[in-house]
Amino acid sequence: MEEPFYKDGLCFECQRCSGCCRFDPGYVFLSHTDLEKLASKLSLTEDEFLEKYCVKVDIGGSFRISLIEKENYDCIFWRDGGCAVYDVRPLQCRSYPFWAPYLESREAWDSVASSCPGINRGKLHTRQEIEEHLARRKMERLITI
Numbered sequence: 001m002e003e004p005f006y007k008d009g010l011c012f013e014c015q016r017c018s019g020c021c022r023f024d025p026g027y028v029f030l031s032h033t034d035l036e037k038l039a040s041k042l043s044l045t046e047d048e049f050l051e052k053y054c055v056k057v058d059i060g061g062s063f064r065i066s067l068i069e070k071e072n073y074d075c076i077f078w079r080d081g082g083c084a085v086y087d088v089r090p091l092q093c094r095s096y097p098f099w100a101p102y103l104e105s106r107e108a109w110d111s112v113a114s115s116c117p118g119i120n121r122g123k124l125h126t127r128q129e130i131e132e133h134l135a136r137r138k139m140e141r142l143i144t145i
């Protein structure tokens with residue numbers, strides 16, 4: 001089998017530009033584990049958390065659950081210059097930018113660099129670390145209704 005282009009690892013270090021938490025419209029889809037951890041962190045039931053912080057997103061035939069965005073497109077948890085739930089932030093946030101579509105090819109990976117200044121900079125992440133992110137995202141199923 002052909003080796004992935006990231007066999008020697010990939011450099012990424014967040015430059016804290018906040019671009020992936022603010023400014024542009026997008027979704028932060030939650031897994032069942034995310035919901036459980038976030039609700040517990042805020043001492044809410046899962047239903048209370050869903051009511052207060054989430055929105056249902058039609059993905060064509062079914063729905064996913066995303067965190068709400070503010071009117072200016074900032075994530076609902078972007079507060080005082082940072083993530084208010086950082087230690088339990090959703091897997092989607094924790095695993096960025098090691099997402100399957102970006103790891104399909106060098107071109108796909110490099111193309112994300114235009115929107116994330118942390119890509120191809122700083123810390124080297126090994127192939128094993130990268131594949132752990134991929135495996136976790138496969139294992140932690142997103143909530144689908």
Ligand code: SF4
Pocket residue numbers: 013014015016017018019020021096115116117118119
């Ligand atoms: S866009 Fe990249 S560098 Fe900016 S906050 Fe997000 S992960 Fe960090």
Ligand code: SF4
Pocket residue numbers: 020021028067075076077078082083084085086089090093
């Ligand atoms: S949950 Fe935190 S890390 Fe994820 S988008 Fe919102 S503010 Fe950013």
